[in-house]
Amino acid sequence: MTRLSLTFGCGSLTLVGTLDTAPASTGLLIVSGGNEIRSGAFGGQAEMAARIARAGFPVFRFDRRGIGDSEGENRGFRHSAKDIAAALDAFRAMVPQLSRVIAFGNCDAASALMLAGGAGCDGLVLSNPWTIEPGEGAGADNTPPPSALRARYRDKLGNPREVLRLLSGGVNLAKLGRGVIHALRPPPPPSSLAQEMAAGLGGFSGPVRILLATADRTAQVFAAGWDPTDPRISRCEGAGHAYVEPQHRDWLEAQILASLRA
Incomplete structure (x- = not known):
């Protein structure tokens, strides 16, 4: 494996x-989320790229316009389709043996790929897609959606230690009451962003995870x-947004490798 900056x-x-670099004819295009540079938080995407390449698959990462080392104005994920398309063209040009490209994006990078209808890639791995519009529905505060709260309460009621805390007065009943009220609410309608993403993904014919x-x-x-x-949909139980725990990181990379090998 060789790492090249270009x-x-x-x-x-x-x-x-x-x-x-790697010899396979299927490659991975990593699209960064948020205002993150191509190395990822704490170098996580750079490390993942090295591991995927050691498994035999070439990997390309890039900074979109206005981020990191790239020129231009940062206009956010909603306006990044041209960046992704340009990166895909460059990847194919630099690795002539490529016959398939799978794109991976986390958070609003996944959203960007959905909005762009796959952006010309052959398959998609979409992690924790961002669907929150400012001031809209479940995105208006930091409260988890009712379905997530119900799942949390089910887990707590199944834990004898948590039940003992409740019976012994170790639980803030006012806070618990507010949570229960929220958990009983009907699910919020999909955000306008989620609807746009669903429409974009609906026009993509390749495999999707x-x-x-x-x-x-998120x-x-x-x-x-x-x-x-x-x-x-596949779920990684207990994982946080960036899959930082070793077992969660391994799960994520296994999912990506499965898409590359399919």
Whole structure:
């Protein structure tokens, strides 16, 4: 495996990417979420790229316009389709043996891929898609959606230690009451962003995996507004947004490798 830093064009602007070389004809395009640079939080995406490349698959990461080393204005994930398309073209040009490209995105990177209808990729791995619009529905505060609260209370009632806390007065009853009231509310309607994402993904014909970290509020809000019977959904129990625990990181990478090998 060799790691190469390089530049490519997006219109008149120059973007910067990193390629981890490998011999397979299927490659992984990593799309960064938020305002994160291509190395990822604490270098997590760079480390993942190295492990995927050691498994035999080339990996390309990039900074979109206005982020990290790339030129231009940062206009957010809603306006990143051109960046993703330019990165995909550059990846294919740099790795001529590629016949398939699977894109991976976490949080609003997953949302960007959905809004772009896959952005020309052959398959998608979408993790914890961001569906929260400012001031809209479940995104208006930090309270988990009713379905997540109900699941939390079911877990607590099944834990003898938590039941003992309740019976011994170790639980704030006022807070518990507010939580129960919220848990009994009907699910909020899907946000306008979620509806746009569903429409974009509906036009994509390639294989899709939707990965949800169950301890992550972003994933909880997504699940509350998405079809719960969608067979493309897989859940990582207890995982947080970035899958930082070793067992959660291994689960995530196993999901990505399964898509690359399919």
